[in-house]
Amino acid sequence: MSSNTDPIRLELYVRTLSPPGARTRQEQVIKRLQRLEDEGHIADFYVKVWGRQIDPTTKAAETDQGEFILNRIAEFKQWALANNTTLESFYQTHEQSSSITGQDHTTMVLPKMGLAEYRGGELAQVAPCTDGDDVHTVVNHLDDLERRLVDQPTTRTAATVAEE
Template sequence: MQGSTQPDETRAELYVRSLLPDGHTQQQAAVIDRLQGLSDADVLSDIAVQVIGRQIPSTPAEARTELGLFALNRVSVFQEWAKRNDCSLDPAFRVRSVDSEITGEQYRALVFPIQLLAEYDGAKLRCVTPHTADGETVTVRDRLTMLEGEDESTFSSLERASAAQPPTQSDLPAVDAIDEDSDPLLPE
């Protein structure tokens, strides 16, 4: 892929969940290797890996740390990109009800996907994966295959890559009725 036409500041952020079983860890390592290959081929100028927990608070009031607010802000930006491009991030993010073992209270938490890829062209957010568009879900692996083939995306870039406010309750998907203890392995 020498002679790529990608801009010098085309970069990717991969968000991965921490503390996953070995099968997931191996899949994440394979995705990171593919991203490194895209960087080596000058398709991407930079890659960053952000490790995130299984879930984050679903509202700014419940986010008691800077990391929680950062994650909510990122989700807000990703949702804004999805709206602009008539896409859905529902396969990626779920809201679930959690019972606190410490306080005994119930609260809502936003479950982060096992892996999420955000692509930037300078300061512009150009793609978030996984997403669903026109009834078809695009996985991180699907998107990497597109990038490896230098497939041009047809998405509108989001000029503003940082969010002033995290998502509100009305922006979040409905609470999952089933509280899963573990996630299935991603499809091959």
């Protein structure tokens, strides 16, 4: 079980080839994450690029990248289930027919941007998500996280105190 004193690690997922407006938002979020790390509020952050969608039944899903993304999505869905939230409006599945093979397959559309917060080794929060009628975006989550962290000693301060 994680606590509020466990180190925070953030994982940001961004879609490749996003339109300019989405790219600007992604860059702003990355700058915020870098600042949180530089100021010692978070242990580290990681940016992972993913595509527009993933088809769990293709060979691409069997690659290291594909398996990583599918495992993360499964972890996010498990978190949502345990926390009475939903991710369905952000990780939508679509049935498609291949014009070449004529076979139907299911693809999952990935959000332009997703954020996972880990405390210690445990997943503590996923954004975007929906809780009832409330939508929690990546930016909302960063706003909430920054408010919570302002009142806590930074990881750098805690390390300095421990060394003395």
